[in-house]
Amino acid sequence: PERPGPAPQHPGEPGAAPGQAEPSPRQAAAGTGSVFRALSAEDGEQRPAEIESLCMKCFCSGVTRLLLTRIPFFREVIVSSFTCGSCSWANTEIQAAGRIQERGVRYSLTVSSRQVSDMDRQVVKTDCATARIPELDFEIPAFSQKGVLTTIEGLIDRAVAGLEQDQPVRRATDQEVASKIDEFIGKLKQLKEVHSPFTFIIDDPSGNSFVENPRAPQKDDALVVTHYRRSPQQAAMLGLQGEELDERPDDDAAEDLRNEVLQFNTNCPECNAPASTNMKLVQIPHFKEVIIMATNCDSCGHRTNEVKSGGAIEPQGTRITLRITDPSDMTRDILKSETCSVEIPELEFELGMGALGGKFTTLEGLLKDIRDLVERNPFSLGDSSTPSRTGKLQEFIGKLQEIIEGKAKAHLILDDPAGNSYLQNVYAPEEDPELRVERYERSFEQNEDLGLNDMKTEGYEAEEASGR
Structure with a gap:
């Protein structure tokens, strides 16, 4: 609402005649010390500097007074006041003498x-x-x-x-x-x-x-x-975007990383041609953070995706059992880590850990991947297979397709010794009547498979120093 008058930055405008700023007696005598004095100082030493400036109302010469002062319990500021003797127009402004604060x-x-x-x-x-x-x-x-x-x-x-x-x-x-x-x-x-x-x-x-x-x-x-x-x-808005990103703490930087898709160069696992891999951090609700990696090859068209757990191995293993009773169960999200095995008791089917790798998909997507894995096996359905084996596998694929289409009920068991697998609870945060999650102590063999038996993290530095 109020028009800004000529501030100290206007002395170079047409018609302006810059004057000489007059130093205070203390500055002239000592030449050292702070030029900012308290706002309530009344000792006569705090004299404003006067600069002849152009009046933006009548375009005559006026006077801008600059006062460098310190506000108690705050910081240093520069107060400028302009008055015009011709039209009697006056205006005051204030500028911070320090830098923009961190917060x-x-x-x-x-x-x-x-x-x-x-x-x-x-x-x-x-x-x-x-x-x-x-x-x-x-x-x-x-x-x-x-x-x-x-x-x-x-x-x-x-x-x-x-x-x-x-x-x-x-x-x-x-x-x-x-x-x-x-x-x-x-x-x-x-x-x-x-x-x-x-x-x-x-x-x-x-x-x-x-x-x-x-x-x-x-x-x-x-x-x-x-x-x-x-x-x-x-x-x-303050012109500090680049600087602000550099000054953010680790948690803010991690938040930006979750919203950003990172890309790095790699080679195609099929044709070894140069390709690019996209990586993104995803926070799974009521679970933990995972890393999704996808590789696309422009040369041969090969596409692959992989899921890595963003956290450490859990203290206990996890066994998740879902009773599939409705076609809507096919839309449940599933995180299957590389250490997770899959079992369907009704089909007498078990998929060992390491098969299919890590995946973040839906229940329907996981079952379809299992079906494709069976169909692509040349020793099961190819020239090397026998008629009896082919018939059994065709029957298995038919039953699996009925589960996918919601025509048959079954149980799905995810057993992950590392505790990094997940199956969505559609009733969260309430308990899901069709879902059971069990925690168990890993056996020696399971710890051996995960490389935990020979892993030592406590007292490592002390033992290393004594060995020297």
């Missing part, structure tokens, strides 16, 4: 009474900060005003002045809109009397805004200060 800040103040001087609290509002009063659904958007050092009452007065600026034109062109704005201006003016409590919120992604705590360094119960990590949109 954004949100101040929430409950203004309850005028007697406690809540309206007189000092407020630093940078140009990228948003000021809100939820009770009136009122908001001053970011970058709509220049930074300012004022009070809460001063911010309300600036908002009122900005709304009243074009009211004469609105009354002439749109009386209805002008009446609504007049009504809203009246509500803003009533806020200054604090007839009822209201909430004043400043949200600044740069972290350089400030609301005074008159009880500092003690806690102010009416003021809530929250520091937060900027979103990618806020970082881009």
Whole structure:
């Protein structure tokens, strides 16, 4: 609402005659020490620098005064004030003297009474900060005003002045809109009397805004200060997108990795031609994180996918038993790790661990992969097979197809000694009546297959040091 006047960055504009900044006596004498003095300093040494600048209203020469000051319990700021002797126009701005902070800040103040001087609290509002009063659904958007050092009452007065600026034109062109704005201006003016409590919120992604705590360094119960990590949109708004990504902690970097498909070069396992493998982290609900890898070869058209567990081997093995009673069971998600075996008792079928590799698919997809594995076996259905064996396998494939189509009921058992397999519970987080998950202690042979018997992780460094 308020027009920005010439700030210290305008001395080079046409018609401007830059002046010489006058140093303080302490700076001239010592030449060392901080140039920022406390805001309440009254010792006469804090003299503003004066620069002759161009007035953007009447285009005559005015004066910009710069004051380098330190706000108690906050940080250093630069206050600039412009006045024009010709048209009497004045404007003030504030800029943060430091860098953008590592985190954004949100101040929430409950203004309850005028007697406690809540309206007189000092407020630093940078140009990228948003000021809100939820009770009136009122908001001053970011970058709509220049930074300012004022009070809460001063911010309300600036908002009122900005709304009243074009009211004469609105009354002439749109009386209805002008009446609504007049009504809203009246509500803003009533806020200054604090007839009822209201909430004043400043949200600044740069972290350089400030609301005074008159009880500092003690806690102010009416003021809530929250520091937060900027979103990618806020970082881009501040021009810090690349820097923000570098400064994110490991958990944020891992979150970005989950949303990104990584690609690296490899060779096709069939024709050995150069190919690319895509890799993505996927979080399975109510389970754990897995890594899905897919390789596509443009030369021979070979495609393969593989699933790796993103976590460690579990302390116990897992046996999952599902009673297939409905065709909807075919849509259940399944994670079959490389160490998992599959059993269907009704068909007297067992698939050992390592077969089919790791897969993240549905129950229907797993059964179809089993069917394709049997059909592609040349020793079962090829020239090397016998008629009796072929008949039994054709009967097996027919029964398996009936289970896939939901015409027959059966049990599916996933036995994973590493505990890294998963079958979706469609009733989660409630218990699934058709699903049973058992935990068991691994045998010595199972630990041997997983390479755990000879694995030592405790006291390794001490033994290595003693061996030296």
